[in-house]
Amino acid sequence: MKLSGAEIIINLLERQGIDTIAGIPGGSNLPLYNALFKSKIIRHILVRQEQAGGFLAQGMARSTGKTAVCFATSGPGAVNLITAIADARLDSVPIVAITGQVAHSLIGTDAFQEVDTYGMTVPITKCNFLVRSAAELLTVIPEAFRIAASGRPGPVLIDVPKDVQLQQIEFNTWPQPGKKEGLAYFDNDALLRAAAMINEAKRPVIYAGGGAMYSGISKEVIKLAEKNGIPATLTLMGLGLMPHDHPLYLGMLGMHGARYTNNIVHESDLLIALGVRFDDRATGKLAEFCPSAKVIHIDIDKSEIGKLRRPEVGITGDLAAVLPVLVDLVGADKREEWVKRVETEKQKYPWSSQNADDGMHPLEIIKEIAAASNDDAIVTTDVGQHQMWVAQGYPVKSPRTLLSSGGLGTMGFGLPAALGAALANPKKQVICFTGDGSILMNIQELATLDEHKLNVKIILFNNGYLGLVRQQQELFFEKNYIASHFKSNPNFTAIAEGFGIEAYQVDSIGDLKTTLPLVMAKDGPALINIYVDHTHNVLPMVPPGAANLQMIGG
Amino acid sequence: MSTTARTVVELIVNNHPGVMSHVTGLFSRRAFNLEGILCGEIGNGTQSKVYLLVNNDDRLEQIVCQLEKLYDVKEVSVRDDYDNTIFTRLHDLVTNAQ
Structure with a gap:
């Protein structure tokens, strides 16, 4: 031909x-x-x-x-x-x-x-x-x-x-399509050593991330935790690997993790690192991260093992092949004492305390939206305060349902990523959480959204600020608010309507409760503009460069 | 002169435009030190051999791991047995060859 x-x-x-x-x-x-x-x-x-x-x-x-x-x-x-x-x-x-x-x-x-x-x-x-x-x-x-x-x-x-x-x-023949190559090999002796370390550990913690998500081994992570009584923390990229309400789930760790999560991770004597890269947002000051813990690090990328933290056992391999074997090798254990210690710490630093008195706190709004959306909805976020609030407060139920720009932290990610998720999952509802800073970075895609009438609901947390910048200026730069305040804040409902997209204005939690069912009941795009008090900070917070124990708030 | 702190990383790479920028780009973006480069084609010219003079320190393992990930890099080996003083005698070698 x-x-x-x-x-x-x-x-x-x-x-x-x-x-x-x-x-x-x-x-x-x-x-x-x-x-x-x-x-x-x-x-x-x-x-x-x-x-x-x-x-x-x-x-x-x-x-x-x-x-x-x-x-x-x-x-x-x-x-x-x-x-x-x-x-x-x-x-x-x-x-x-x-x-x-x-x-x-x-x-x-x-x-x-x-x-x-x-x-x-x-x-x-x-x-x-x-x-x-x-x-x-x-x-x-x-x-x-x-x-x-x-x-x-x-x-x-x-x-x-x-x-x-x-x-x-x-030419005569077409080449075979390029396929994913499996990686079946791993060091079995190292895995035996890892299993022995887990069985001997007193205070083990699973620390799992995007690599575990991509290996499709959510079930095995849960099995490992349940079989051996191991509490598990997830990175931003790993959210969804364990259901948010699992008794052994510790929540997200790191800069905006809960205080009890960081405390428990810090206390661990064995860190089981699965598809993670010891990113600074997760570990805080690396030299003070889990100082008394031995580390088992399993990752498909050899160069990640020992890149930032030298593990006692490092295994290069596909978690899809490695983890089921590890689950078989570890003994059954309830670890009652350690699990009780986790419970005590959880009660000492209850997560809900920071926003109980304020109905329009973003965490409350997120809770309402989660309750009104479908169980299998896909959530995308932009980057900023709203992203961290979603990571803290949205009940992510399963893998690949929270899409967020983790490593690069790109504002403007949320809306186009939501379009892609909606196109690839036409039967699913897609919720895009964004901010007034982020949405302006790719707002032109409202036109693409309208063109294809995709089932994307945009939740716009509008506080007139680059909120995470404002927060850092308040906390670490003597409240010198430069270039974080939008002195002109556009009318986002009018903009959305201009693109042909239904838009709603919400000013109170009561408003939200009446608006949400209307918006969620019908397929197709919609935008909800919610004014949020700009003085709300994402807490707790580990100051950049500090150890995870040195948290502000929470 | 003392050369104990240096070693040679030997690469076999595909010989096409862009390979050197992948190799040298890796060193600059990961903030690895690169003290010298020698390169020449081997065999029928589809591949080249590259010798990199690097510091022999605790980052070496990471350098090797990252080099191994490059698509056009076929083989990576650390050659402690090579005489790396050749990098400082290059001028003599080249001018003598004339």
């Missing part, structure tokens, strides 16, 4: 099982779009800014675990994508970004809309390719999907010059 490079790409994407692509066309990827025009399988979602296309793909990938695709043209299109790719890299999200590039004959000449996309994406991709011929596409495209999904997942970028898209080549 004889096909152009662009047709080969679209065909290979179809063969990979891709049915949705987010992107924006431009001069250098028009041949690709012309080939996409002929596809009966792939629908294209026209976003309004390329960054949102990247986040939309992330929303699909994070909610399903399947690699998702986005397109952008050369130059500004590719540069706009960069934030979303960097975000995917830090949170290990499998996406394949395909960018147009100027023709080979123009590369290096400062041609119109030419940037060194390959060079710029070296440090923010798991792997990247600059394709030099149409024939190369037959290996590069499947390879990109294999790399994105295998081992520790991550973003792959393929930069395709326009002449390669147009080049016609003759």
